[in-house]
Amino acid sequence: xxxxxxxxxxxxxxxxxxxxxxxxxxxxxxxxxxxxxxxxxxxxxxxxxxxxxxxxxxxxxxxxxxxxxxxxxxxxxxxxxxxxxxxxxxxxxxxxxxxxxxxxxxxxxxxxxxxxxxxxxxxxxxxxxxxxxxxxxxxxxxxxxxxxxxxxxxxxxxxxxxxxxxxxxxxxxxxxxxxxxxxxxxxxxxxxxxxxxxxxxxxxxxxxxxxxxxxxxxxxxxxxxxxxxxxxxxxxxxxxxxxxxxxxxxxxxxxxxxxxxxxxxxxxxxxxxxxxxxxxxxxxx
Amino acid sequence: xxxxxxxxxxxxxxxxxxxxxxxxxxxxxxxxxxxxxxxxxxxxxxxxxxxxxxxxxxxxxxxxxxxxxxxxxxxxxxxxxxxxxxxxxxxxxxxxxxxxxxxxxxxxxxxxxxxxxxxxxxxxxxxxxxxxxxxxxxxxxxxxxxxxxxxxxxxxxxxxxxxxxxxxxxxxxxxxxxxxxxxxxxxxxxxxxxxxxxxxxxxxxxxxxxxxxxxxxxxxxxxxxxxxxxxxxxxxxxxxxxxxxxxxxxxxxxxxxxxxxxxxxxxxxxxxxxxxxxxxxxxxxxxxxxxxxxxxxxxxxxxxxxxxxxxxxxxxxxxxxxxxxxxxxxxxxxxxxxxxxxxxxxxxxxxxxxxxxxxxxxxxxxxxxxxxxxxxxxxxxxxxxxxxxxxxxxxxxxxxxxxxxxxxxxxxxxxxxxxxxxxxxxxxxxxxxxxxxxxxxxxxxxxxxxxxxxxxxxxxxxxxxxxxxxxxxxxxxxxxxxxxxxxxxxxxxxxxxxxxxxxxxxxxxxxxxxxxxxxxxxxxxxxxxxxxxxxxxxxxxxxx
Numbered sequence: 167x168x169x170x171x172x173x174x175x176x177x178x179x180x181x182x183x184x185x186x187x188x189x190x191x192x193x194x195x196x197x198x199x200x201x202x203x204x205x206x207x208x209x210x211x212x213x214x215x216x217x218x219x220x221x222x223x224x225x226x227x228x229x230x231x232x233x234x235x236x237x238x239x240x241x242x243x244x245x246x247x248x249x250x251x252x253x254x255x256x257x258x259x260x261x262x263x264x265x266x267x268x269x270x271x272x273x274x275x276x277x278x279x280x281x282x283x284x285x286x287x288x289x290x291x292x293x294x295x296x297x298x299x300x301x302x303x304x305x306x307x308x309x310x311x312x313x314x315x316x317x318x319x320x321x322x323x324x325x326x327x328x329x330x331x332x333x334x335x336x337x338x339x340x341x342x343x344x345x346x347x348x349x350x351x352x353x354x355x356x357x358x359x360x361x362x363x364x365x366x367x368x369x370x371x372x373x374x375x376x377x378x379x380x381x382x383x384x385x386x387x388x389x390x391x392x393x394x395x396x397x398x399x400x401x402x403x404x405x406x407x408x409x410x411x412x413x414x415x416x417x418x419x420x421x422x423x424x425x426x427x428x429x430x431x432x433x434x435x436x437x438x439x440x441x442x443x444x445x446x447x448x449x450x451x
Numbered sequence: 452x453x454x455x456x457x458x459x460x461x462x463x464x465x466x467x468x469x470x471x472x473x474x475x476x477x478x479x480x481x482x483x484x485x486x487x488x489x490x491x492x493x494x495x496x497x498x499x500x501x502x503x504x505x506x507x508x509x510x511x512x513x514x515x516x517x518x519x520x521x522x523x524x525x526x527x528x529x530x531x532x533x534x535x536x537x538x539x540x541x542x543x544x545x546x547x548x549x550x551x552x553x554x555x556x557x558x559x560x561x562x563x564x565x566x567x568x569x570x571x572x573x574x575x576x577x578x579x580x581x582x583x584x585x586x587x588x589x590x591x592x593x594x595x596x597x598x599x600x601x602x603x604x605x606x607x608x609x610x611x612x613x614x615x616x617x618x619x620x621x622x623x624x625x626x627x628x629x630x631x632x633x634x635x636x637x638x639x640x641x642x643x644x645x646x647x648x649x650x651x652x653x654x655x656x657x658x659x660x661x662x663x664x665x666x667x668x669x670x671x672x673x674x675x676x677x678x679x680x681x682x683x684x685x686x687x688x689x690x691x692x693x694x695x696x697x698x699x700x701x702x703x704x705x706x707x708x709x710x711x712x713x714x715x716x717x718x719x720x721x722x723x724x725x726x727x728x729x730x731x732x733x734x735x736x737x738x739x740x741x742x743x744x745x746x747x748x749x750x751x752x753x754x755x756x757x758x759x760x761x762x763x764x765x766x767x768x769x770x771x772x773x774x775x776x777x778x779x780x781x782x783x784x785x786x787x788x789x790x791x792x793x794x795x796x797x798x799x800x801x802x803x804x805x806x807x808x809x810x811x812x813x814x815x816x817x818x819x820x821x822x823x824x825x826x827x828x829x830x831x832x833x834x835x836x837x838x839x840x841x842x843x844x845x846x847x848x849x850x851x852x853x854x855x856x857x858x859x860x861x862x863x864x865x866x867x868x869x870x871x872x873x874x875x876x877x878x879x880x881x882x883x884x885x886x887x888x889x890x891x892x893x894x895x896x897x898x899x900x901x902x903x904x905x906x907x908x909x910x911x912x913x914x915x916x917x918x919x920x921x922x923x924x925x926x927x928x929x930x931x932x933x934x935x936x937x938x939x940x941x942x943x944x945x946x947x948x949x950x951x952x953x954x955x956x957x958x959x960x961x962x963x964x965x966x967x968x969x970x971x972x973x974x975x976x977x978x979x980x981x982x983x984x985x986x987x988x989x990x991x992x993x994x995x
Contacts, residue, residue: 177491180576181579184584187634199620244649245574251676256682259680
C-alpha cells in the first residue's frame with residue numbers, strides 16, 4: 167500500500183451537534199415534566215437538523231473534491247453497516263416485547279400455565295389477541311382493529327414496489343443512465359411520500375373510529391411504538407432519498423463512486439424489511 | 452531487570468510525525484479551549500475520555516461514601532431514606548455509564564490506533580461527537596438531583612413500576628440523558644469496529660492483533676447489539692410515564708416482568724462490556740512483566756468470543772425469584788454456569804503465562820495480578836449465584852453486592868488502573884512515581900477487600916441490599932465495610948497525584964518503556980507525538 171492516510175480536519179459540527187442534542191433534550195424534558203419550554207425543544211430540534219445538514223454538506227464537499235480514498239470509503243461502509251445493525255436491534259426490542267406479551271404475558275394473565283397465579287388479579291379476564299378487553303376495566307381497549315387487507319396491504323405493496331424502483335434506479339446509475347436513475351429515484355421518493363400519507367390516514371382512523379390509542383392497553387402501546395418508530399424511519403429515509411435525488415440531478419455521482427446513494431439504498435431496504443415484519447406480526451397474525 | 456531481549460515486531464518505516472514528505476500538512480491546532488472542543492485526534496479524545504471518567508469516578512465515589520457513611524452503624528443517622536435511595540441509584544448509574552465505560556473507551560481511543568499501526572480512528576469527527584455527548588448526558592443526569600422530588604431513586608436497574616408508576620418527575624430527564632449516553636456509546640463502538648476492521652497496518656492479520664484490540668472488537672459488537680435495546684426499553688418507560696401506554700402495567704395487559712427481560716437482555720452483555728477490555732489489558736501486562744509470551748493467544752480470542760455469545764443467553768439469571776417457568780430457570784442456570792468455562796480458560800492462560808516467568812512487580816503488574824486473584828473470587832461468587840435454588844437465598848442480599856463489586860472494582864477498575872500505569876510512560880514520556888504508585892496499590896487492595904469481603908458474610912446472613920438501616924447483628928461487618936470504603940476512596944487521591952506528577956515530570960521513559968512489551972505502541976517515541984503512523988507501516992510478525 168502506498169501513499170498516506172486521509173485524516174479529516176477538525177470540524178465544529180460534532181461539538182455543536184452535542185450541544186444541540188442537549189438543548190433539544192432539555193426542551194423535551196421541560197415539556198414533558200413541566201409542560202412548558204416548547205420553544206427550547208423546537209429550537210433544539212432545528213439546531214440538530216441544521217447541524218446534521220451542515221455536517222453532511224461538508225462531507226459531500228470533501229468527497230466531491232476528491233479527498234477521500236478507498237480506505238475512507240471502506241470506513242463509511244463499515245460505519246453504515248453497523249449503524250443499520252444497531253437499528254435492527256432497536257426494532258428487535260419492540261418486536262421482542264410484542265412476542266413476549268402475546269406468547270407469555272397475556273396467556274398467563276388469563277390463567278394459563280404454572281405461572282397462572284397472576285390470573286388471580288383479574289379472575290374475569292380471558293386471554294385473547296388482539297387485546298380488545300384489557301384485564302382492568304379502568305383501561306378501555308380498542309373498539310376494533312384494522313383489517314390487514316385494506317390500508318396496510320396497500321402500504322405493503324407501496325413499500326415493496328419502492329424497494330424495486332430504488333433498485334432499478336441504482337442499477338441505472340451503475341450503468342451510467344443518469345436520467346433513468348433520476349426518474350426511478352423520483353418515483354421511489356413519491357412512493358415513500360404515499361406511504362407516509364396513508365400511514366397518517368390510518369393513524370387518524372385509529373383515533374377517530376377504531377379506538378386504537380396510546381392508552382388503549384397493550385395493543386395500542388405495541389401498535390403505536392412499532393408503527394410509530396417505523397413511520398419515523400420512513401420519513402427520515404424519504405428525506406435521505408430526496409437529498410440523493412438532488413445530488414443525482416446535480417451530477418454528484420459516478421458509475422463507480424456513489425456510496426452516499428448506496429448507503430441510502432441499504433437504509434431504505436432495511437426500513438422495508440422492518441415493515442414486512444410489522445405487516446405480518448402487527449396486522450396479519 | 453530484564454534477563455532476555457524479547458523478539459520485537461518491527462516496522463519498516465519509522466513512524467514519527469516528522470516522517471517528512473508525504474504531503475499531509477497539519478494545520479496548527481486551534482488554541483485554548485477550542486482545541487479540545489474541536490479535536491479529532493484520537494490521543495486528545497482519549498485523554499478527554501480518561502479525564503472525564505476520572506472526574507465521574509470521584510463523583511460516583513462520593514455518592515458511595517455517602518451510602519457507606521449512613522451504613523456505618525445501624526439506625527438512621529445522616530440522611531433521609533429517600534436521599535439514600537438516590538445515592539445508591541446515582542452511584543451505580545455514574546460508575547457504570549460515566550466512569551467505567553468511558554475509561555475503557557478512552558483507553559481504546561489512545562491505544563487501538565497505536566496498537567494496529569493506524570494514524571487515527573476511522574471516523575475522527577464521529578469520535579469527537581461521541582465524546583462531547585457524554586458531558587451533556589451526565590450534566591443532565593446529575594441535574595436531576597436538584598429537581599423537585601429528587602433524582603432517580605429506584606436503583607441503577609430502574610425496574611418498572613418503581614421507575615414508572617412510583618417514580619419521581621425527574622425520571623423523564625434521566626431517560627433522556629441515558630438516551631444521549633447510549634447514542635455516544637453506539638457511535639463510539641461503530642468507530643472502534645471500523646477502525647479495527649479497516650485500519651490495521653498492512654500485513655497485520657486479525658490473529659496478529661493484540662488482545663486489547665480483540666477484546667475491544669468484541670466489546671464493540673456487544674455495545675452495538677445491546678445499547679439499542681436499552682434505548683428501546685427506556686423509550687417504553689418514557690411512553691408509560693408520559694403517554695399513558697401499558698407496556699409495564701398488567702392492568703392494560705402489559706407486564707412489569709417484560710421490563711426486566713428487556714433490561715437484562717441489555718444488562719448482562721453490558722457487564723461483559725465492562726470486563727472484556729479489562730481482559731485485554733491484563734493479557735498485555737502479564738506477559739510483559741513475566742517476560743514470557745502470552746500462553747494460549749488463540750484460545751484467549753476464542754474464549755472472549757464465547758463469553759460474548761453466551762452473554763446473550765443468560766440474562767434471566769438476574770430474575771430467578773421473579774417467577775420464571777421451571778424450564779426457563781433451568782435453561783438460564785445452565786447457560787450461566789457454562790460461562791465459567793471460557794472464563795476459566797482465560798484465568799488458566801494468565802497463570803500459565805506466569806508459570807516459570809521472570810516476574811517483576813512494577814505497579815501495572817501489581818494491579819494485573821490483583822485483578823487475576825480478586826476477579827476470580829468475583830467469578831466464583833457469580834457461579835454460586837448462578838445456581839438457581841441457592842440464588843433464592845442470596846437474591847437481593849449483600850452477597851450480590853459483594854459479587855458484582857469484586858468483578859467491577861478489583862476487576863474492571865483495577866484493570867483500568869493497571870492500563871493507565873502501563874501506558875502512562877507512552878502518554879507522558881515519564882514513568883509514574885514508583886513509591887507513590889506502590890502505596891496507591893497496597894492501600895487500594897486493602898481498602899477494596901475490607902469493603903467488599905465482609906459483604907459476603909452479611910449477605911449470606913440475610914442482610915438485604917439497598918436498605919438504609921439494618922438489624923444489629925450486621926453492625927460489625929458494616930463497620931468494617933464503611934472503614935474500608937473510606938480507605939479505598941481516599942487512596943484514589945494518590946492515583947490522581949501519581950498521574951499529575953507523571954504528566955509534569957519524572958524519570959524519562961524510552962520508546963520501549965517496558966523491556967519485554969511487544970506491541971506496536973512501543974515502537975513510537977515516548978511521549979507519543981500528536982500524529983503517528985501517518986503513512987501505513989508494514990507489520991512484521993514476531994518470530995516466536
